[in-house]
Amino acid sequence: MAPQSPHEGLPDPLPIRTRGPLSAKVRVPGSRSQTNRALLVAALASGESLLRGATESDDTAAMREGLRALGVSIRTEPEGWRVHGTGGRLTAPESPLDVRMSGTTARFLTAAACLADGPVVLDGAPRMRERPILEEVVALRALGAGVEVLGREGCPPLRLAGGGIPGGETEIDARRSSQYVSGILLVAPYAERDVTLRFKDGVLVSRSFVDLTLDVMSEFGAEAGFDGDALHVRAGQGYTGRSTAIEADSQAAVYGFVAAAIAGGRVEVTGVPGGSEQTDLGVLAVLERMGCRVERLPEAAIVTGPEDGLRGVDVDMNAIPDPVLAVAVAALFADGPTTIRGIGHLRIKETDRLAALKNELERLGARAHVDDDSLRIEPGPLRPADVETYDDHRMAMSFALAGLRIEGLRIRDPGCVAKTWPDFFQALDKL
Numbered sequence: 001m002a003p004q005s006p007h008e009g010l011p012d013p014l015p016i017r018t019r020g021p022l023s024a025k026v027r028v029p030g031s032r033s034q035t036n037r038a039l040l041v042a043a044l045a046s047g048e049s050l051l052r053g054a055t056e057s058d059d060t061a062a063m064r065e066g067l068r069a070l071g072v073s074i075r076t077e078p079e080g081w082r083v084h085g086t087g088g089r090l091t092a093p094e095s096p097l098d099v100r101m102s103g104t105t106a107r108f109l110t111a112a113a114c115l116a117d118g119p120v121v122l123d124g125a126p127r128m129r130e131r132p133i134l135e136e137v138v139a140l141r142a143l144g145a146g147v148e149v150l151g152r153e154g155c156p157p158l159r160l161a162g163g164g165i166p167g168g169e170t171e172i173d174a175r176r177s178s179q180y181v182s183g184i185l186l187v188a189p190y191a192e193r194d195v196t197l198r199f200k201d202g203v204l205v206s207r208s209f210v211d212l213t214l215d216v217m218s219e220f221g222a223e224a225g226f227d228g229d230a231l232h233v234r235a236g237q238g239y240t241g242r243s244t245a246i247e248a249d250s251q252a253a254v255y256g257f258v259a260a261a262i263a264g265g266r267v268e269v270t271g272v273p274g275g276s277e278q279t280d281l282g283v284l285a286v287l288e289r290m291g292c293r294v295e296r297l298p299e300a301a302i303v304t305g306p307e308d309g310l311r312g313v314d315v316d317m318n319a320i321p322d323p324v325l326a327v328a329v330a331a332l333f334a335d336g337p338t339t340i341r342g343i344g345h346l347r348i349k350e351t352d353r354l355a356a357l358k359n360e361l362e363r364l365g366a367r368a369h370v371d372d373d374s375l376r377i378e379p380g381p382l383r384p385a386d387v388e389t390y391d392d393h394r395m396a397m398s399f400a401l402a403g404l405r406i407e408g409l410r411i412r413d414p415g416c417v418a419k420t421w422p423d424f425f426q427a428l429d430k431l
Helices: 032-044 058-069 103-115 126-130 134-142 179-190 207-219 250-263 279-289 324-333 344-348 353-363 393-402 414-419 424-429
Strands: 022-027 048-052 073-077 080-084 120-123 147-149 158-160 168-174 195-204 224-227 230-233 243-245 265-270 293-297 300-304 314-316 338-341 367-370 374-378
Touching: 022 250, 032 048, 032 058, 032 080, 032 103, 032 179, 032 207, 058 073, 058 103, 058 414, 103 120, 103 134, 103 158, 103 179, 134 147, 134 168, 134 179, 168 179, 179 195, 179 207, 179 224, 179 230, 207 224, 207 279, 250 265, 250 279, 250 300, 250 324, 250 393, 250 424, 279 293, 279 300, 279 324, 324 338, 324 353, 324 374, 324 393, 344 353, 353 367, 353 374, 353 393, 393 414, 393 424, 414 424
Parallel strands: 022 265, 048 243, 168 195, 314 338
Antiparallel strands: 048 080, 073 080, 120 158, 147 158, 195 230, 224 230, 265 300, 293 300, 338 374, 367 374
16 A cells, blocks of 8 residues: 555545546635735734635645734634734744745745734745845845845845834845745834835836736735836825625636636636636636636636647746646646746745656656746657656646546645645545
């Protein structure tokens, strides 16, 4: 018998059952991106907030526990997560904040901890000590905050002096991650002066995630937005607690959509409005170019796989980096090469995703070429393999989809999906 995964009691490696064409209707968990943004905003707000549909995952647990360590009261109840806001006044914990493997939590709490009433040390898992955060640190220092990098090469751990953020205007390097920008935006209403952020070389990757941040801030009463090529946040306004609903997660919906593209048939993902502005729904346009049929409904989106096979595409996915892995796996089954551009920032995710993709795509029989900013996949005769996941949830979920068509494919360390979707393999098995 295969050994058990240390995370979820799943067999390790986990065999994936081939099947298709599909006919399924699924509902995915609440948006992790929206949950973590709303959690921080509600924690800083005046009054109580209820986050209905907040999703449980390693990432959101890391944010929740980090905020609790900063003195925020958060209760998980059947109707949602109830947050008692602090009015922007956070308490420095005696022990370091542990952001675990959550990049979102690290970038957001780095800025938030600047509001604490004393020094805060922020640390995380070993991989977090390899994920750069210097760009955000430099911008926070320019806004008057006290931040010291304790780790190597601009990575955590960090020491935040606390005491507040004076504010003002600065340039931020957002060429590698929009999370640096979102972290500062989310706390900027509690700066002493208005905050203006300009972008180094005029570049902001994954702008749609910044748009999501601005939407959440606005919902809770902040005045923030783009002013020409810069971002401006009015200080002294703060947030007001409220009840809000978290949409179903478009990041999770990607796997249902791509499952239909790979295995054929039809998959409907409910709870994700077809007109939603969630970033990762941009994958629908990519799948249409690959030959799928897409229907956008008021409360769902449907993908039907092409009867005559997938087409190779040349596409820029700079604005939607998370679905890149699933699209790359779908490219294994296309009728020609696929090139995905604008994705150099995938090297600083949970693992170096460009290197990991090359390794595992070639393990399954494709040829893959990686350069600084793109990935080219040339399909070849496919073969079964045990796929390495590099403790990266998106590697596990994306390559599991290949198992819908490749007999004998197995996923190593399947429990790593707990970072964002603990029940992913149960949901996949129901398709």
